[in-house]
Amino acid sequence: MLRNLFSFFRFFVFWLVFFVITRATFEIYFLHKLNDAKIGEILQTFFWGLRLDISATAYICVIPILVFAINWFIPKVRIKPIWLKAYVWFCLFCISLNTVLNFNIFREWGTKVSFRVFTSFYHAPSEAIASSGSSPVGKCIFIGIALLTTGIVLSHFIINYKFKKPDARPSLKLSLTTLLLFVNFVLMRGGLQAKPVSQNSAYFSEKQILNQSALNTEWNLFNNVFENLRPLYNPYLYDHPDEAAKTVDELYSVKNNSTQQILTTGRPNVVIIQMESYTADVIESLGGDKGVAPNFEKFIKNGLFFNNIYASGDRTDKGIVALMSGFPSQAIRTIISDTVKHKKLPAISASFKDAGYETAYFYGGKSNYMNFDKFMTSHNIDHIIDEASFDNSHVKTQWGVYDDDLLTRNLQYSATQKQPFFNYVQTSSNHEPFTLPVKHHFADDANGDPANKFRSTAYFTDSCLNAYFEHAKKQSWYKNTLFILVADHGHRLPRNTAEAYDPAKYHIPLLFFGEVIKPEYRGKTIGKLGGQTDVAATLMAQLGMRHNQFKWSKDLLNPNSKEFAFFDWDNGFGFMQPGQAVSYDNAGRTMIYNSKRNADEKTTEAALAYGKAYLQQVFTEYMSY
Secondary structure, three states: OHHHHHHHHHHHHHHHHHHHHHHHHHHHHOHHHHOOOOHHHHHHHHHHOHHHHHHHHHHHHHHHHHHHHHHHHOOOOOOOOHHHHHHHHHHHHHHHHHHHHHHHHHHHHOOOOOHHHHHHHHHOHHHHHHHOOOOOHHHHHHHHHHHHHHHHHHHHHHOOOOOOOOOOOHHHHHHHHHHHHHHHHHHHHOOOOOOOOOHHHHOOOOOHHHHHHHOOHHHHHHHHHHHHHOOOOOOOOOOOHHHHHHHHHHHHOOOOOOOOOOEOOOOOEEEEEEEOOOOHHHOHHHOOOOOOOHHHHHHHOOEEEEEEEEOOOOOHHHHHHHHHHOOOOEOOEOHHHOHHHHOOOOOHHHHHHHOOOEEEEEEOOOOOHHHHHHHHHHOOOOEEEOHHHOOHHHOOEOOEOOHHHHHHHHHHHHOOOOOOEEEEEEOOOOOOOOOOOOOOOOOOOOOOOHHHHHHHHHHHHHHHHHHHHHHHOOOOOHHHEEEEEEEOOOOOOOOOOOOOOOHHHHEEEEEEEOOOEOHHHOOOEEOOOEEOOHHHHHHHHHOOOOOOOOOOOOOOOOOOOOOOEEEEEOOEEEEEEOOEEEEEEOOOOEEEEEOOOOOOHHHHHHHHHHHHHHHHHHHHHHHHO
16 A cells, blocks of 8 residues: 555656756756756746646646545456556657647747637647747757657656556545545645635746746646636736726826827828838837837937837737827737627728728738737728738738738729828738748848847838838828838847846837828937837827827827836736836736836835726726626
């Protein structure tokens, strides 16, 4: 009997050892991110991660314990030991695969593998695969095979695959099986305390990379999937609903609803060009690399530039909703994928349609990706021009046509549009896998340096925009058109320094451009702190159109509107106000970034309170739709 109980113990120990190996693999892979960590801190990740490792192991043990019980209580049932080997190998394969998938996910998103990965793959498998184009596939496959092989070999040394059913009285069988199941259940939930173990148990450091290293990847994925499949609820209830609502209302309260009028006309054509992944790091005027977007610098000199703007989230689907509906990102959810909910959002396209504008949406890829087409048609977009609108010879990438073809089609279409018109143009060339129809402008070494590939695709989009405007100037509609150039989100590239919680990753350009800009405003820079969601109210105010339906949007040209910006990622948020930015990890229930460490505690807590109230109210409204 004791020998068989010891076999269970060995089985349990094996998985703890394998989780140690996968954690070490993660830390070696991202060793460059651990430069500021001491050896002692890195070793602590194995201690602080142990509780979730034990919980994850207990989940793996559920099936073997149940099979053992069936095999023990029903003598006629003979389950051959080979099933356990197959089960172990299957689990090893899944964990090894999850480990290497996590490399690319963590590099791009700054979080462990989550439910969002699978929903993205489900909705658009080819685009999801294309998004991993910058991942070193060969290296990942090698590591995955090495992990799987190591696990299989170790299992033969540690696990007893041939243990036999012990002889025991029925009462003893029942007692021991009940005890075994109870102990395993307690280990699954992390103890006998009121609340089960959470990600918070792995958080021990101010350095987020150490917390992420300690966090068990498999446990985190299982928990995230469960949270997304359970009935919808608000995971961001930080304060009493009335207090949270009052805090957010305070942010948007304006004493005098005036605005600086920067346009020469109140009824221009409006063309919003949403630039794929156009992070501040490629814009020289925002402190970015010189020479990546030289034409954009020329545009800045002839337009009104907002240099302190931040994306609402880290994905295109979140950026579209922020720009079109003035509705912030919802962290673990994306409203655009829910047709019933997104139909209830306001949208600037609907406002233009009501004002007599003709409306159109241009996208080089498949417009049904993440329900983009349904969102547009639900909000009074008259015409959708996407990949299907082009001859097959022009569809050359996983993302459809290149930006030059897309912008050329917009020029052709605009020439026949009835004025005034509203066009929403969504570029895509500056996206993984960073392919181009021309030679890459920046050095592209033999290993395919992703940073230079990113610079080259950004440079290509910049050149396409320049050609677009040079041709547009010759069109009769150009003089009466306001162009708005804005990114859908930031990016870790080209500098590869900004983490998911770092405001720098969300810093993006916003430019109002065109001959309808009053001469005295051309070349001027607005330093007011704001976000993507503020484009809606700012634009509507300039056109003298009602904008109170965009309750999450403030007028950046109203001197009385408050300065702040909000962004979020999977299960975390950042809140910015003049002089200070803070980021909070909801999983660890801890502040993980503070731009002003010497700020007094009361000021920092106030900034956090604003961010918590903001996310709580955003998700509350999302649930109400």
